[in-house]
Amino acid sequence: MLVVGESLVGTTAARHLRTLGHTGPITIIGAEGHGACSRPPLSKAVLKDPAADHTLGLALDGLGADVIRSPAVSADIRRRTVTTADGRQVAYGALIVATGADARRLAAHGQRGELVLRTLDDARLLRGRLADTGSVIVVGAGFLGMEVASACAARGIPATVVDADRPLQRILGDHLSAEITARAAAHGIRFVQATGFATLTGDPVSGVALPDGTELTADLVVTCAGEVPCTGWLGGTGLAGRLGVGIDHACATTVPGVFAAGAVTYLRGDGTRPDRRAPFWSNAVAQGRAAAASALGLPQPGPPQDDYFWTEVAGLTVKIVGRLPLLGEPATVPGSMADGRALLTWSHADGTSTAVAYGLRKPVAALRALAATPLPPSP
Ligand SMILES: Cc1cc2nc3c(=O)[nH]c(=O)nc-3n(C[C@H](O)[C@H](O)[C@H](O)COP(=O)(O)OP(=O)(O)OC[C@H]3O[C@@H](n4cnc5c(N)ncnc54)[C@H](O)[C@@H]3O)c2cc1C
Structure with a gap:
C-alpha cells in the first residue's frame, strides 16, 4: 500500500488500512519536513498564539508505516511505481493519492512578497509579520479570507477584505453572508466589493488594484483566493484535470489500483449531478477511510461524503x-x-x-x- 501525501487524508487512510486488518507494508510519501499537521487551527489559533503550533500534529505512531519525506515527482501507472524527488522508486500494489491542494497565488510572474496561508510555515511567517503591521488587505472573502481577517481583528489590526462576492456568499448564500458581513464590520473588518478580479500591485506586493480603477494599499496583503489541487506529479497518467483527480463514491479513479481522497479530488458527476469539489476537513476524513477500504477491496465503511463544515468569523x-x-x-x-x-x-x-x-x-x-x-x- 502506497499513500502519497502525509496530511489529513494520508494519515487517516494509513490508520484505517490497519484498522481494517491490513498487516502488510504501508509506505507514506510526504513533502513537509515537520510531518503531518492539521490545517484548520492555522487560521484560527496559530495566527494568534505561538503555543498552538504544538497542538497540530497528526500522529502516525504505532502504524508501522515507512515514511519517506521527499515529494513524489512522477508516477508510472503501468509499472505501478512512484518516483520521489530524492530519486527513490517506490512500487505499489494499490496507490492512494492524498496530495491535497496548494494555495492559489495571484502574483504576476516575478512579483515578490505575496503572502498565502496553507501550511504551518505560511502561518508562522504571517503571524510574525502581523506583529509589526498597522493594516492588512485580505484578497478573498471565502472562509479562509474571513478567518485571516478575524485573526487580524482579534489582534487589533484593521483588515480590509476584497472580493467580487460578498463574504462567504458563494458557500453560505445571501442570508448568512449578510449577517456575517454585518458582524465582521462591527469587529472592524471592512469589506470592499470589487466588480471583478483584484490584481496585486507593488513589488514587493503592497496593495491591490480593482477593475474600476480603485487602488488600495496596506502594510500587508494576504491572498486567500482558493486552492489548486497538487497533481503536477501525476503528469502523463491521465488521472488529473483542472478540478483535480476525479473519483467515484468509492474513491476509485479511472485507473485500476489507484484511489484518491480529499482536497486533491473532485467527485465525478453522473449526468444528474455536476462534477463537485468538497475540500473540507470532514470530507477528507470520510474519503480517506473510503479510499483505504477500496484499496483493500473491502466494502465502504460508511458514507464516502461527509457534509459537516465549520468556520469561525469575528x-x-x-x-x-x-x-x-x-x-x-x-x-x-x-x-x-x-x-x-x-x-x-x-x-x-x-x-x-x-x-x-x-x-x-x-x-x-x-x-x-x-x-x-x-x-x-x-x-
Ligand atoms: C488554513 C486552513 C484552514 C482550514 N480550516 C478549515 C475548517 O475550519 N473547516 C474545514 O472543514 N476545512 C478547513 N480547511 C480545509 C482542510 O484543512 C482540508 O480540507 C484538508 O486539509 C484536506 O486534507 P488533505 O489531506 O486532502 O490535503 P492537504 O491538507 O492539502 O495535504 C496534502 C499533503 O500532501 C503533500 N503533498 C503535496 N504534493 C505532494 C507530492 N508531490 N508528494 C508528496 N506529498 C505531497 C502536501 O505537502 C500536504 O502535506 C482549512 C484549510 C486551511 C489551509
Missing part, C-alpha cells in the same frame, strides 16, 4: 451539516442572529435539509439529526 463559530450553498431564506430560525446565537435550517427541493448552528454550542451529532429530519419548505 469570534463566532458557525457549524453546518448539509448541502451547500444555502439559497434563499432559512425555513426556521430559533434564537437570535443579532445576539450571535441561532439555529437555522434550510430545506432543499430534493427533500434534504441543511442545519446551521450560528454561534451556538451544538454537538455535531445533534446537527446531523436535525439535518436528517423532514422540515417545512424554505420560503
Whole structure:
C-alpha cells in the first residue's frame, strides 16, 4: 500500500488500512519536513498564539508505516511505481493519492512578497509579520479570507477584505453572508466589493488594484483566493484535470489500483449531478477511510461524503451539516442572529435539509439529526 501525501487524508487512510486488518507494508510519501499537521487551527489559533503550533500534529505512531519525506515527482501507472524527488522508486500494489491542494497565488510572474496561508510555515511567517503591521488587505472573502481577517481583528489590526462576492456568499448564500458581513464590520473588518478580479500591485506586493480603477494599499496583503489541487506529479497518467483527480463514491479513479481522497479530488458527476469539489476537513476524513477500504477491496465503511463544515468569523463559530450553498431564506430560525446565537435550517427541493448552528454550542451529532429530519419548505 502506497499513500502519497502525509496530511489529513494520508494519515487517516494509513490508520484505517490497519484498522481494517491490513498487516502488510504501508509506505507514506510526504513533502513537509515537520510531518503531518492539521490545517484548520492555522487560521484560527496559530495566527494568534505561538503555543498552538504544538497542538497540530497528526500522529502516525504505532502504524508501522515507512515514511519517506521527499515529494513524489512522477508516477508510472503501468509499472505501478512512484518516483520521489530524492530519486527513490517506490512500487505499489494499490496507490492512494492524498496530495491535497496548494494555495492559489495571484502574483504576476516575478512579483515578490505575496503572502498565502496553507501550511504551518505560511502561518508562522504571517503571524510574525502581523506583529509589526498597522493594516492588512485580505484578497478573498471565502472562509479562509474571513478567518485571516478575524485573526487580524482579534489582534487589533484593521483588515480590509476584497472580493467580487460578498463574504462567504458563494458557500453560505445571501442570508448568512449578510449577517456575517454585518458582524465582521462591527469587529472592524471592512469589506470592499470589487466588480471583478483584484490584481496585486507593488513589488514587493503592497496593495491591490480593482477593475474600476480603485487602488488600495496596506502594510500587508494576504491572498486567500482558493486552492489548486497538487497533481503536477501525476503528469502523463491521465488521472488529473483542472478540478483535480476525479473519483467515484468509492474513491476509485479511472485507473485500476489507484484511489484518491480529499482536497486533491473532485467527485465525478453522473449526468444528474455536476462534477463537485468538497475540500473540507470532514470530507477528507470520510474519503480517506473510503479510499483505504477500496484499496483493500473491502466494502465502504460508511458514507464516502461527509457534509459537516465549520468556520469561525469575528469570534463566532458557525457549524453546518448539509448541502451547500444555502439559497434563499432559512425555513426556521430559533434564537437570535443579532445576539450571535441561532439555529437555522434550510430545506432543499430534493427533500434534504441543511442545519446551521450560528454561534451556538451544538454537538455535531445533534446537527446531523436535525439535518436528517423532514422540515417545512424554505420560503
Ligand atoms: C488554513 C486552513 C484552514 C482550514 N480550516 C478549515 C475548517 O475550519 N473547516 C474545514 O472543514 N476545512 C478547513 N480547511 C480545509 C482542510 O484543512 C482540508 O480540507 C484538508 O486539509 C484536506 O486534507 P488533505 O489531506 O486532502 O490535503 P492537504 O491538507 O492539502 O495535504 C496534502 C499533503 O500532501 C503533500 N503533498 C503535496 N504534493 C505532494 C507530492 N508531490 N508528494 C508528496 N506529498 C505531497 C502536501 O505537502 C500536504 O502535506 C482549512 C484549510 C486551511 C489551509
